[in-house]
Amino acid sequence: MNDRTPTEVLANGAIRYGIYDSAGVLLRYEYIKPEDAPTQDGTALNKANLLKDVTAALYGLGTGAVPNDVFALIKPLLDSKAKIATGSYIGTGTYGVSTPNSLTLSFTPKLAFVASNTTFGIFANNFPKALLFRSTTTAFSTDPVVTWSVSSLSWYDAGSPVFQLSESGKTYNYVVLG
Amino acid sequence: MSVIDTLVTDRVNGVKYNYSDMNRVESAFVYLQAKMNGEFGFNLSLTIKTNWVRNDLGQVGAQALMEQYRQNVVAIRGAITQMAETPSAPASMRFLDWAKANDIEKILQDVEWLLNRMPFAFRHSGATISGQRGLIR
Numbered sequence: 001m002n003d004r005t006p007t008e009v010l011a012n013g014a015i016r017y018g019i020y021d022s023a024g025v026l027l028r029y030e031y032i033k034p035e036d037a038p039t040q041d042g043t044a045l046n047k048a049n050l051l052k053d054v055t056a057a058l059y060g061l062g063t064g065a066v067p068n069d070v071f072a073l074i075k076p077l078l079d080s081k082a083k084i085a086t087g088s089y090i091g092t093g094t095y096g097v098s099t100p101n102s103l104t105l106s107f108t109p110k111l112a113f114v115a116s117n118t119t120f121g122i123f124a125n126n127f128p129k130a131l132l133f134r135s136t137t138t139a140f141s142t143d144p145v146v147t148w149s150v151s152s153l154s155w156y157d158a159g160s161p162v163f164q165l166s167e168s169g170k171t172y173n174y175v176v177l178g
Numbered sequence: 179m180s181v182i183d184t185l186v187t188d189r190v191n192g193v194k195y196n197y198s199d200m201n202r203v204e205s206a207f208v209y210l211q212a213k214m215n216g217e218f219g220f221n222l223s224l225t226i227k228t229n230w231v232r233n234d235l236g237q238v239g240a241q242a243l244m245e246q247y248r249q250n251v252v253a254i255r256g257a258i259t260q261m262a263e264t265p266s267a268p269a270s271m272r273f274l275d276w277a278k279a280n281d282i283e284k285i286l287q288d289v290e291w292l293l294n295r296m297p298f299a300f301r302h303s304g305a306t307i308s309g310q311r312g313l314i315r
Contacts (some may be wrong), residue, residue: 015299042303
Protein backbone atom coordinates (compact mmCIF):
# COMPACT_ATOMS: atom_id res chain seq x y z
CA MET A 1 0.00 0.00 0.00
CA ASN A 2 1.11 3.52 -0.56
CA ASP A 3 0.91 6.48 1.76
CA ARG A 4 -0.16 9.86 0.50
CA THR A 5 2.90 11.98 -0.16
CA PRO A 6 2.08 15.68 0.13
CA THR A 7 4.36 18.43 -1.03
CA GLU A 8 2.42 21.47 0.22
CA VAL A 9 2.95 21.38 3.95
CA LEU A 10 3.95 24.26 6.19
CA ALA A 11 6.73 24.00 8.70
CA ASN A 12 4.15 23.79 11.48
CA GLY A 13 2.54 20.77 9.86
CA ALA A 14 -0.49 22.54 8.39
CA ILE A 15 -1.41 21.01 5.07
CA ARG A 16 -2.85 22.76 2.04
CA TYR A 17 -6.50 22.52 1.08
CA GLY A 18 -8.34 24.35 -1.66
CA ILE A 19 -11.44 26.44 -1.11
CA TYR A 20 -13.81 26.25 -4.08
CA ASP A 21 -17.06 27.91 -5.01
CA SER A 22 -20.05 25.85 -6.13
CA ALA A 23 -18.98 26.16 -9.75
CA GLY A 24 -15.76 24.37 -8.93
CA VAL A 25 -13.60 27.46 -9.24
CA LEU A 26 -10.65 27.52 -6.90
CA LEU A 27 -10.93 30.59 -4.71
CA ARG A 28 -7.86 30.20 -2.59
CA TYR A 29 -5.73 27.82 -0.64
CA GLU A 30 -5.95 27.41 3.10
CA TYR A 31 -3.48 25.61 5.32
CA ILE A 32 -5.03 23.74 8.18
CA LYS A 33 -4.18 21.22 10.84
CA PRO A 34 -6.09 19.89 13.81
CA GLU A 35 -5.86 22.11 16.87
CA ASP A 36 -8.02 19.99 19.15
CA ALA A 37 -5.24 19.40 21.69
CA PRO A 38 -5.71 15.62 21.79
CA THR A 39 -4.32 13.70 24.70
CA GLN A 40 -3.14 11.21 22.09
CA ASP A 41 -3.01 11.39 18.30
CA GLY A 42 -4.46 7.94 17.74
CA THR A 43 -2.90 5.26 15.62
CA ALA A 44 -1.94 6.52 12.18
CA LEU A 45 -3.81 4.80 9.37
CA ASN A 46 -0.79 4.29 7.21
CA LYS A 47 1.43 1.73 5.56
CA ALA A 48 3.57 1.28 8.66
CA ASN A 49 0.55 0.32 10.74
CA LEU A 50 -1.82 -1.30 8.26
CA LEU A 51 0.40 -3.31 5.94
CA LYS A 52 4.16 -3.01 5.90
CA ASP A 53 5.96 -4.10 2.76
CA VAL A 54 7.78 -6.76 4.73
CA THR A 55 4.45 -8.21 5.84
CA ALA A 56 3.04 -8.12 2.32
CA ALA A 57 6.14 -9.95 1.15
CA LEU A 58 5.39 -12.77 3.60
CA TYR A 59 2.33 -13.50 1.47
CA GLY A 60 4.15 -13.07 -1.83
CA LEU A 61 2.57 -9.67 -2.37
CA GLY A 62 4.24 -6.55 -3.67
CA THR A 63 4.52 -3.09 -2.24
CA GLY A 64 1.19 -2.05 -3.72
CA ALA A 65 -0.79 -4.67 -1.80
CA VAL A 66 -3.55 -3.57 0.56
CA PRO A 67 -4.78 -5.34 3.71
CA ASN A 68 -7.70 -6.87 1.86
CA ASP A 69 -5.27 -8.69 -0.43
CA VAL A 70 -3.76 -10.34 2.61
CA PHE A 71 -7.15 -11.21 4.08
CA ALA A 72 -8.06 -12.92 0.82
CA LEU A 73 -4.93 -15.06 1.06
CA ILE A 74 -5.42 -15.91 4.72
CA LYS A 75 -8.87 -17.45 4.35
CA PRO A 76 -7.86 -20.49 2.26
CA LEU A 77 -4.86 -20.97 4.53
CA LEU A 78 -7.15 -21.13 7.53
CA ASP A 79 -9.53 -23.43 5.73
CA SER A 80 -6.74 -25.84 4.87
CA LYS A 81 -5.39 -26.11 8.38
CA ALA A 82 -6.25 -29.04 10.64
CA LYS A 83 -9.12 -28.34 12.98
CA ILE A 84 -9.66 -29.63 16.46
CA ALA A 85 -12.57 -29.75 18.86
CA THR A 86 -12.37 -30.85 22.46
CA GLY A 87 -14.98 -31.26 25.14
CA SER A 88 -16.77 -33.63 27.44
CA TYR A 89 -20.18 -35.06 28.10
CA ILE A 90 -21.90 -37.06 30.81
CA GLY A 91 -23.17 -40.50 29.92
CA THR A 92 -26.96 -41.00 30.14
CA GLY A 93 -27.07 -44.78 30.22
CA THR A 94 -28.98 -44.99 26.95
CA TYR A 95 -27.79 -47.08 24.03
CA GLY A 96 -29.02 -48.57 20.78
CA VAL A 97 -29.84 -47.42 17.28
CA SER A 98 -32.63 -45.13 18.42
CA THR A 99 -30.53 -43.26 20.99
CA PRO A 100 -27.09 -42.78 19.47
CA ASN A 101 -24.39 -40.55 20.86
CA SER A 102 -23.61 -37.59 18.67
CA LEU A 103 -21.00 -34.85 18.46
CA THR A 104 -21.87 -31.80 16.36
CA LEU A 105 -18.89 -29.91 14.98
CA SER A 106 -18.10 -26.80 12.97
CA PHE A 107 -15.96 -28.85 10.58
CA THR A 108 -15.93 -32.25 8.94
CA PRO A 109 -14.56 -34.80 11.41
CA LYS A 110 -11.73 -37.07 10.34
CA LEU A 111 -10.53 -38.66 13.56
CA ALA A 112 -11.96 -38.80 17.07
CA PHE A 113 -10.97 -40.09 20.47
CA VAL A 114 -13.48 -40.49 23.28
CA ALA A 115 -12.47 -41.69 26.72
CA SER A 116 -13.77 -42.12 30.24
CA ASN A 117 -11.63 -43.41 33.09
CA THR A 118 -12.49 -46.97 32.05
CA THR A 119 -13.26 -46.94 28.33
CA PHE A 120 -11.45 -45.54 25.34
CA GLY A 121 -12.85 -45.30 21.82
CA ILE A 122 -11.16 -44.51 18.52
CA PHE A 123 -13.09 -43.31 15.49
CA ALA A 124 -11.29 -43.09 12.15
CA ASN A 125 -12.34 -41.21 9.05
CA ASN A 126 -15.45 -42.75 7.47
CA PHE A 127 -14.80 -46.12 9.09
CA PRO A 128 -18.24 -47.49 10.04
CA LYS A 129 -17.11 -49.03 13.31
CA ALA A 130 -15.38 -47.71 16.41
CA LEU A 131 -12.57 -49.48 18.23
CA LEU A 132 -13.06 -49.61 21.99
CA PHE A 133 -10.75 -50.61 24.78
CA ARG A 134 -11.57 -51.12 28.44
CA SER A 135 -9.16 -50.69 31.30
CA THR A 136 -10.62 -53.71 33.06
CA THR A 137 -9.88 -56.22 30.30
CA THR A 138 -7.51 -56.85 27.45
CA ALA A 139 -10.44 -57.54 25.15
CA PHE A 140 -11.61 -54.88 22.76
CA SER A 141 -14.79 -54.23 20.84
CA THR A 142 -15.56 -53.15 17.32
CA ASP A 143 -19.30 -53.36 17.81
CA PRO A 144 -20.25 -49.66 17.88
CA VAL A 145 -21.70 -48.50 14.59
CA VAL A 146 -20.48 -45.09 13.48
CA THR A 147 -22.06 -42.56 11.13
CA TRP A 148 -19.95 -39.77 9.74
CA SER A 149 -21.39 -36.59 8.25
CA VAL A 150 -20.15 -33.23 7.07
CA SER A 151 -20.41 -31.70 10.52
CA SER A 152 -21.13 -34.47 12.96
CA LEU A 153 -20.14 -37.86 14.23
CA SER A 154 -22.61 -40.27 15.81
CA TRP A 155 -22.45 -43.82 17.02
CA TYR A 156 -24.41 -46.43 18.87
CA ASP A 157 -23.90 -49.87 20.34
CA ALA A 158 -26.78 -52.31 20.23
CA GLY A 159 -25.81 -54.19 23.38
CA SER A 160 -24.54 -51.92 26.14
CA PRO A 161 -24.13 -48.30 27.24
CA VAL A 162 -20.54 -49.21 28.15
CA PHE A 163 -19.65 -49.82 24.51
CA GLN A 164 -21.68 -46.84 23.38
CA LEU A 165 -19.50 -44.75 25.69
CA SER A 166 -22.62 -43.72 27.54
CA GLU A 167 -22.45 -45.20 31.02
CA SER A 168 -24.85 -43.30 33.22
CA GLY A 169 -23.17 -40.48 35.14
CA LYS A 170 -19.72 -41.15 33.72
CA THR A 171 -17.72 -38.30 32.26
CA TYR A 172 -16.35 -38.75 28.76
CA ASN A 173 -13.75 -36.46 27.24
CA TYR A 174 -13.33 -36.22 23.52
CA VAL A 175 -10.92 -34.88 20.96
CA VAL A 176 -12.04 -34.60 17.35
CA LEU A 177 -9.72 -33.72 14.49
CA GLY A 178 -10.84 -32.52 11.11
CA MET B 179 21.13 17.40 11.74
CA SER B 180 21.37 14.16 9.81
CA VAL B 181 23.61 12.84 7.08
CA ILE B 182 21.09 14.17 4.59
CA ASP B 183 22.14 17.68 5.58
CA THR B 184 25.69 16.90 4.52
CA LEU B 185 24.80 15.83 0.98
CA VAL B 186 26.33 17.81 -1.84
CA THR B 187 24.22 18.97 -4.76
CA ASP B 188 26.08 22.03 -5.97
CA ARG B 189 29.09 20.57 -7.71
CA VAL B 190 30.27 22.39 -10.78
CA ASN B 191 32.08 21.18 -13.83
CA GLY B 192 35.52 19.83 -13.02
CA VAL B 193 34.83 18.68 -9.46
CA LYS B 194 36.03 15.12 -8.89
CA TYR B 195 33.87 12.36 -7.43
CA ASN B 196 35.85 10.28 -5.01
CA TYR B 197 35.59 7.71 -2.25
CA SER B 198 34.59 10.23 0.41
CA ASP B 199 31.57 11.20 -1.67
CA MET B 200 30.60 7.57 -1.90
CA ASN B 201 30.95 7.01 1.83
CA ARG B 202 28.74 10.02 2.47
CA VAL B 203 26.09 8.73 0.07
CA GLU B 204 26.32 5.22 1.46
CA SER B 205 25.76 6.66 4.93
CA ALA B 206 22.67 8.35 3.55
CA PHE B 207 21.55 4.95 2.26
CA VAL B 208 21.87 3.59 5.79
CA TYR B 209 19.94 6.50 7.22
CA LEU B 210 17.13 6.44 4.67
CA GLN B 211 16.75 2.68 4.70
CA ALA B 212 16.37 2.71 8.48
CA LYS B 213 13.93 5.58 8.35
CA MET B 214 11.85 4.15 5.53
CA ASN B 215 11.68 0.64 6.94
CA GLY B 216 11.39 1.62 10.56
CA GLU B 217 8.98 4.53 10.41
CA PHE B 218 7.15 4.13 7.13
CA GLY B 219 6.75 0.39 6.58
CA PHE B 220 8.95 -0.04 3.52
CA ASN B 221 11.01 -3.16 3.01
CA LEU B 222 14.22 -1.89 1.48
CA SER B 223 17.07 -4.35 1.59
CA LEU B 224 20.02 -2.45 0.25
CA THR B 225 23.57 -3.70 -0.01
CA ILE B 226 25.54 -0.88 1.52
CA LYS B 227 29.29 -0.30 1.72
CA THR B 228 30.35 2.56 3.96
CA ASN B 229 34.06 1.87 3.97
CA TRP B 230 35.25 2.94 0.57
CA VAL B 231 38.93 3.80 0.44
CA ARG B 232 40.96 5.60 -2.16
CA ASN B 233 42.14 2.52 -4.05
CA ASP B 234 38.81 0.66 -4.13
CA LEU B 235 37.75 2.09 -7.44
CA GLY B 236 40.71 0.56 -9.21
CA GLN B 237 40.17 -2.91 -7.83
CA VAL B 238 38.65 -5.95 -9.51
CA GLY B 239 34.94 -5.96 -8.77
CA ALA B 240 34.66 -2.22 -8.42
CA GLN B 241 32.29 -2.02 -11.35
CA ALA B 242 29.84 -4.35 -9.65
CA LEU B 243 30.07 -2.40 -6.42
CA MET B 244 29.41 0.82 -8.27
CA GLU B 245 26.41 -0.71 -9.94
CA GLN B 246 25.12 -1.82 -6.54
CA TYR B 247 25.60 1.75 -5.36
CA ARG B 248 23.52 2.98 -8.28
CA GLN B 249 20.87 0.35 -7.69
CA ASN B 250 20.51 1.60 -4.14
CA VAL B 251 19.70 5.04 -5.52
CA VAL B 252 17.19 3.47 -7.91
CA ALA B 253 15.54 1.51 -5.09
CA ILE B 254 15.23 4.47 -2.75
CA ARG B 255 13.95 6.73 -5.49
CA GLY B 256 11.48 4.12 -6.67
CA ALA B 257 9.99 3.46 -3.25
CA ILE B 258 8.00 6.73 -3.32
CA THR B 259 6.47 8.57 -6.23
CA GLN B 260 8.80 11.48 -6.66
CA MET B 261 8.22 15.12 -7.46
CA ALA B 262 8.46 16.11 -11.09
CA GLU B 263 11.61 18.06 -10.43
CA THR B 264 13.41 15.20 -8.72
CA PRO B 265 16.19 14.00 -11.02
CA SER B 266 16.25 10.53 -12.49
CA ALA B 267 18.79 8.09 -11.18
CA PRO B 268 21.84 7.76 -13.41
CA ALA B 269 21.50 4.98 -15.96
CA SER B 270 25.10 3.99 -15.31
CA MET B 271 27.98 4.88 -13.05
CA ARG B 272 30.38 4.91 -15.99
CA PHE B 273 31.52 8.37 -16.91
CA LEU B 274 29.67 9.83 -13.94
CA ASP B 275 29.87 13.58 -14.37
CA TRP B 276 29.36 16.35 -11.84
CA ALA B 277 25.70 16.80 -12.77
CA LYS B 278 24.86 13.14 -12.27
CA ALA B 279 26.75 13.16 -9.00
CA ASN B 280 24.58 16.05 -7.90
CA ASP B 281 21.50 14.18 -9.06
CA ILE B 282 22.29 11.20 -6.83
CA GLU B 283 22.45 13.29 -3.72
CA LYS B 284 19.50 15.47 -4.73
CA ILE B 285 17.39 12.34 -5.07
CA LEU B 286 18.25 11.35 -1.52
CA GLN B 287 17.48 14.84 -0.26
CA ASP B 288 14.12 14.84 -2.04
CA VAL B 289 13.19 11.46 -0.65
CA GLU B 290 13.80 12.63 2.88
CA TRP B 291 11.95 15.89 2.16
CA LEU B 292 8.89 13.88 1.15
CA LEU B 293 9.23 11.46 4.05
CA ASN B 294 9.24 14.35 6.46
CA ARG B 295 5.95 15.61 5.04
CA MET B 296 4.10 12.34 4.77
CA PRO B 297 3.08 12.15 8.45
CA PHE B 298 1.12 15.37 8.10
CA ALA B 299 -1.18 13.64 5.63
CA PHE B 300 -1.77 10.65 7.86
CA ARG B 301 -5.25 10.26 9.28
CA HIS B 302 -5.54 8.72 12.67
CA SER B 303 -7.78 6.17 14.23
CA GLY B 304 -10.80 7.88 15.71
CA ALA B 305 -10.59 10.85 13.37
CA THR B 306 -11.57 9.16 10.14
CA ILE B 307 -14.60 7.38 8.75
CA SER B 308 -14.24 4.70 6.09
CA GLY B 309 -14.77 6.16 2.64
CA GLN B 310 -14.61 9.71 3.93
CA ARG B 311 -12.93 12.42 1.93
CA GLY B 312 -12.20 15.87 3.16
CA LEU B 313 -10.89 16.74 6.55
CA ILE B 314 -13.67 17.36 9.05
CA ARG B 315 -15.77 14.66 10.50
